[in-house]
Amino acid sequence: MPTYSQIVWSGAMAMLMGLLIGLERQHSQKADEPLFAGFRTFPVITLTGFLAGLLAKAGFIWVLPVAMAGVCAVAVAAYYVTAQGQHKGATTEFVAILAFVLGALTAFNFVIPAATFAVVTTLLLSIKAPLHRFAEKIQEEEIYAILKFGIVTVIVLPLLPNRTFGPFQVLNPRLIWLMVVLISAVSMVGYALMRFMGARHGIAVTGMLGGLASSTATTFGLSQKAREAEDSLAKFFALGIVIASTIMFLRMLILTFVVDPHLGRALVVPIMAPALAGVGIALYLWLKKPGTQSEAGLRVRNPMDLWTAIKFGLLFAVVLFVSRAAFQYFGSSGVYIAGALAGMTDVDAFTISAARLGQENVLAASTANASILLAGAMNTLVKGGIAAVLGGRALRRVIIPLFGILFFAALVSCIVVART
Template identity: 40%
Template sequence: MGNSAILSDIGLEFIQAFLLALGIGMLLGLERERNPASRAGLRTFGLVTLLGAVCALIAERTGSPWLLPVGLLVVGAMMIAAYHRQPDANDPGTTSVVALLLAFCYGAMVWYGLRTLAVMLAILTTVLLYFKAELQTVSQRLTRRDITSVLQFGVLSLVILPILPDRNFGPYDTLNPAQVWWMVVLISGVGLCGYAALRLVGQRYGAPLLGVLGGLASSTATTLVFARHARATASLTQLALVVILTANLIVLVRLAGVAAIVQPDILPALLPILGSGLLAGLAFVAWAWHRLGRAGALPELELRNPTELGTALTFAAVYAVVLLLSAALSERAGSLGLYAVALVSGLTDVDAITLSSLRLFGQGKLAAGEASTAILIAVLANLLFKLGIVAGVAGRHLALRIVGGFSGVAAGCLAGWFWA
């Protein structure tokens, strides 16, 4: 009975592995079956993943690891020969060959116990295969400046970050080059996502979406640009109100997301502040958008590339200075010193003081309440600075409308801070 139970368990393991491998292959093959030029479809992909699992099984049981690379070469040679016999000028078959080789590898991964990873990779592969037309459209719409932005972000995150030392330097033992640059990468990545979404989606989905994308890329730039539009064209005042308010609400969402990545332990103290401000601001935006009606054509929103090396270095310098000042003043003057730094730095850049506060909280130098209060002060100072931009650029008419929305956000944040 014992041997029978063992054999039964082994048989169940075989069945699960082979069925999963077959399912992965048929998922890939389903997409390839829709392509008339493809030499492989449902059956071929299903059989290839089964072959990968079988080769892995035999290689493991017989101690013959060479079976896997041989099987992979055979599959590749078979597909290349198929395309060579019936060449297609419009489809050289490279995509199908690579997809079939991946299918073989996924089958082997299933046998070796990497089932979750194999399924995830198979789904991602199918997505890449299926959205060929959309990916081509995106590629064609990218300009040289857009590609430069992606490459610059690659330099920031994959070239500079790995070579920086990951240890503390300087006074108060607060400056860590790798940590400082990781914050640069994080903020640049958020800005790049907003910039890319704005470039790809365009301005055709209305003012709220334009405010969301502009807020992700740069709330300050969005505020300035639409204040100028409101000054130049009086009919755009209500539109500018919606876009500017939305962009500055996204700042709260962005700060919550950054905190969740950098120091999730602070969220219980920080989310009531940001969430209350967001809800209050959303009510005002909904009212303003309802009054806007159909805005018609939206003005262009041109933003600066958020991944330029000069921009990254400037942010790194600002972040390092704010971090040092926060550590020094919080040690010498207590929380009041930190709040003073938050007030001054938050006027122009809420990200630097937020990241500095999160860093000090992570080092145990700040309590959650102190860090959250510093971030609140920075947010309020930043709203005051944006209001000054609107008043100085667009004039009193738009500024009076913005005051209502910003006051609602500030009141919501303060209420959340009071009850937190």
């Protein structure tokens, strides 16, 4: 049995949850609208649920369903009286039933989950106007895109086996499909940010977030959008791609540090060359702001191109297999081949593998770091090609010279490290 102090604490929390929800309902009430429950009634409802839960725990199990039925009956009656034939929402009445459930949960020691639900519920209630504006703006194709993303993420991904198959035990169906999900997510997030933050800020944030996960997937997603958008937006899309690529070099450095701090320290200076070049290019693109008509020119038709994402997933699987085969057959001398091939998709797995080989003294430190830099250089070259081919003529004109600078900086660092 709970102690007296525990009962008081849980009861106080139940009352505070009711006060929070009731305060929001009272505050959002219109002057000419009757209110079923407000700042005083909601704490009473949560306390009723709490007491009913306590009695149920004490052995009077029937009290809880009876009290629940009573609250539901009162809510239905209140809606019938206040609606009076008008088209009136039933939000407050449903929230009253939820408040009773939250109060009961606190009696069963689910205080933290109940408080979390209370805060989230209050938040949803308080942003009614923005939610309605969002619902009015959303288009049919955007709903379909959300459904497609839900299918590939929630339904397909968990069904795939999370183990390796095939020669060299390198093909993992879930990992391959995860790349499809990642590209789809970048495409969806980028689309949403561009719509609600504008092209310049939305694409920049997409580049930052996407670069933390996969700069290659981000390049794919942003290049698709660039082809569909106005030519005047090419610099914005180039900015997002450059930001993602710059973050990639920093991500490679962090991964190397995690696996082998000694190897990571040796990589700091060489990898700063392409990273600082990327920062400089990004600042140049950010400060060179086009006219206001560029922002108005944002017209992206397809929120998510699933087939392009699937093609990238298949390419990822092929390159993963070939790079592992190169290392398997050519040994340490093939690490550069493996790095170049791994750079065609994404560099994280190769960075970890090369750093681990360096840590185990299978590779010399200079060889391990040079192969990591080569993977980054090749990945930069491939992303430049992706943007040039998928992004259309306007993006191609902007991206080729900029990525030429990034590639040259990474390649020079690779050659210098390899010769030391």
